[in-house]
Amino acid sequence: MNEAVALLLVQHLFPGWLITRDARGNWWAAFSSDDLDGLLAVLSAADPDAARRAVHLLTEGG
Incomplete structure (x- = not known):
């Protein structure tokens, strides 16, 4: 194309x-967002692996 x-x-x-x-x-x-939740949703969609690592770090203490 x-x-x-x-x-x-x-x-x-x-x-x-x-x-x-x-x-x-x-x-x-x-991209931009009006609030943190929206920003995190877009970041999660753009890089799911990084989002999973962030959740792991925040919930397991990394």
């Missing part, structure tokens, strides 16, 4: 995210 078209498609599919490409062609996605 043409990467310019892919960028437009991904931006359309995820309108709540700021998705761009930098000058080197790297893909970037940024």
